[in-house]
Amino acid sequence: MTPEDLSSALFDIVTARLDGSASITAADVLLERPRNRDHGDWTSNIAMKLAKSLGTNPRAFAAELVPEISAIAGVSKVDVAGPGFINITLDTAAAGEIARSILVAGDSYGHNHQLDGLSVNMEFVSANPTGPLHLGHTRWAALGDAIARVLSASGAEVTTEYYINDAGNQMDNFGASILAAAKGEPTPEKGYPGEYIQQLAAKVLEQVPNLAELPHDEAVGVARDIGYRQQLEEIKTSLESFNVHFDVFFSELSLHETDPETGLSLIDQAAVRLREQGHVYEKDDAVWVKTTDFGDDKDRVLTRGNGITTYFAADAAYYLNKKDRGFTEKIYLLGADHHGYVGRLKALAAAAGDDPDVNISVLIGQLVNLNGAKLSKRAGNIIELDDLVAWVGADALRYWLARYPADSPLSLDGEVLRSRTNDNPVFYVQYAHSRTRSVAKNAAAAGVDRSVFEPSLLSHEAETELLGSLQELPRIVAQSAELREPHRVARYLEEVAGHYHRWYSVCRVLPLGDEPVTDLHRTRLWLNDATGQVIRNGLELLGVSAPDRM
Template sequence: MDPSSLAVHIAHIAEKYVVEATGSAEHPLGPEDVALERPKKAEFGDWATSVAMKLAKPLGQSPREIAEVLATRLAHIDGVSSVDIAGPGFLNITLDKAALGETARHIVHKGEQYGRSDALVGETINLEFVSANPTGPLHIGHTRWAALGDSLARVLRAAGAEVTSEFYINDAGSQMDLFGESVLARALGRDLPKDGYPGDYVEQLGATALAEYPTLAEMTADEALMCCRECAYREQLAAIRRSLELFNVHFDVWFSERQLHVVSTPEGTSLVDQSVDRLREGGHVFDHEGAVWVRTTDFGDDKDRVIRRANGVYTYFAADAAYYLSKKDRGFEKKIYLLGADHHGYVHRLKALAGAAGDDPEHHIEILIGQLVSVNGEKLSKRRGNIVELDELREWLGTDALRYSLARSPADSPLTLEPDVLLAKTNDNPVFYVQYAHARTHQVGRNADAAGIDGSGFHAGDLVEPSEAELLTALADYPRVVAQAAELREPHRVARYLEDLAGSYHRWYDACRVTPKGDEPIESVHHSRRVLNDATGQVLANGVQLLGVSAPERM
């Protein structure tokens, strides 16, 4: 029995008890109200729940008294071997070994689909992350968001959500002109403009622009700037796409900020123009001293925001508004933004913007703020002189090590990468530890094939060793972990689970043999263990896939 099914049974029994105690079914209990945890020690059972303690206060009863009733009823569920009460009212549940053993066969049957659920079916999500200016290579900060964002998209899809991953191209504004001026200066052998973009990559872009437009020096200043800006923009955006694809990160949509400013109606208005009118229709726009304002304080912002200055020039907030409304118009119920550590100020204004657009700021928009990441001992970039780039990190540490290490910590915690650890082929390296466990399952499988052990003689009741119960319980927990990671927007939960699972597998490997020694006969237990071995390999493969990491069969 998997924990999701167990939670359904517990919720049903607990709800029935509440109805008996109160005579009312006004507040039904669901599986989401039942918290299941794996006890720290195997002798305490397979699962523990505090549901009796949760019910005690609203019912005005002793948690121990409630636990005694629930324990008796839970013990009669098929697949439950025993239920013990611990402490003030914890319920420790031990599953029937044969029922638990069936988990292995179920996983092998489900294959790549094991762990996927309908927990978030019906949710339509736009997930925006990275969203860098196309004026230079992606750096270490973008790298963390690329790994986290792509992993989150995979986890959300595994939980049944319909997810569109989106890259917002910041290709409008003065920074693009400054980028173009920098490339033009390098193309013509001139000094960079004030605050221009340095680096060898700008030299290379200048050479590319000159090759495409040999008469740059003879053009007018505006024409030359336009040619260099557009050429450099195209080349740099293509480089960003290549970097992300090599990092195993795919975007469904590349949304250009320029689209927001293009005239798109017979009346000569752009999406930015229309956004002001739409917000005004909602009653949240007012005029003051010639400027147009959005009353974002109605939705918890610390101050109202100018959307169009008195001189008629739109602020960045106007583009934010038009972009949010574009997502809404494209049918995305939920919009998730993954922003860097320097974007804390955007949280209130974006939520206020959602409210002004007629959405519920607590439901339709989520903003995740990531913290900084550094590299222990890393030298500065050769090309930029001050930034560690994604391509450099990937070439140095490898996609698997980099993606796994960036995804295994909560987004809101600072992170330091340790190259010596990530390059080591030891158990101290988390990604090596997990991948080695997967490779070991395939080596065990190859040995079993050679011995004629194919799992056809599987019998769930054979898997009774303590290490087998531990491993089976861990495997059964995988769907819950994935669903929880999706609901909480925390893909690091999958990584930490995989490390625990790898540990359980290695302990089982040391304690139990799949192939018999020497001339010992092949028995049903060997077939059963072969299935358990293959089930573990399947879950490890499914898990690392959610993190964008490979599952090697040999190491």
């Protein structure tokens, strides 16, 4: 019996007693694992949730439900504890059935339909295309991609998006830096230093050998445009090597381009729409949005007195573009220096007619440092993503960076990430998976197959613990998606790995010596393979590989 089956049966029992006096959904009868295994396999607080609306005592209402719950196939015992908790114990066969359910579901085990119908735009990383990705971007890449994966696994339709900051003075400074390098001149003021600029300059000269002979402004533009394309391709390659794929790369410059039919840019159109909704006014020759009406700490300028649009104008146009593309929720994962953006973006959503508590989420990630990491030889003053991947590996980086909440500052030890010991959680989890594959391979050689499955044989205490943890993946995934906290998946996998390693040490899948192959061996192979499937599925949600051998 799966947790979903038991929850569904409990839902039917409870709703039959309501008679319109209260209303519940399936989410109200979700089951939880008791911390104390003596309290059964599952516990529910549904009696305490409904007692007041039914005008009864929670414990008395729970006691009324006991006979019907006890009659559910596979339930061996039901107790009422404390103020009205319903503790449910399954018989051994029913508990063991989860191993078969996992293998039948395969790669989809753990997926759920909690967010069916939700269309999400997930924007993260969005680094300026003026240099290579660094350690800070690495954290946002790992975390953002993992959030997108758990959302998708929970039924949401997710579009991952990278906002390319390719408009503004920084791009001209970037072009001027490349031009100076091409001409053998010092880096200009506010320019970009680093060997990578020299490398970009060489590539520009390959395409435009006479770059130095062009008029200065034209040469800057040529260097900027070619260098931009080269740098963006490097960024894309770095992300793909880190197992992070973006569905959309959205150019900021496109917000400024004029539509030939309307004569307006997307930024112009955003101002028109906000004005039509009554949120725009003029003051001191500038055009403002009255975001204070929606909780912002001050009104925001769209266009300055000199006619130049602001970054906020681009933010407004970009948000409205996402809205026009039909996304129910727009998620922004921003760096630690962007706390001020939370209020203005939510106010912008409200001004656009959206519900800021539903249609937009702004997640702020904290800084990370990695002890032992060396500054990039190419960039000079940063730790590059490519160098980090080469040093500790993409799997270790992704796992550790997704293992903590976004709002937790991180200080990681590079040597621990590189270690192949149980002190390194990613090694501990990956080793558990490789052990399940080794057991399966050796079982095949010993003549142990999955031709028989007798779940009632899985009665050892270590098997009960392991089965209990395997049942939790769907709940963990749903919770991680709801809270946007994929670190819960990582911590869960470590728990599963611990249960598996203990089970492995006391419950044999392979017969000893001349011992004949029994149904217990065959059934334990199901449990072994189910564990491997769960670990594999969990690691996939973190973008981490599940190696067959370590």
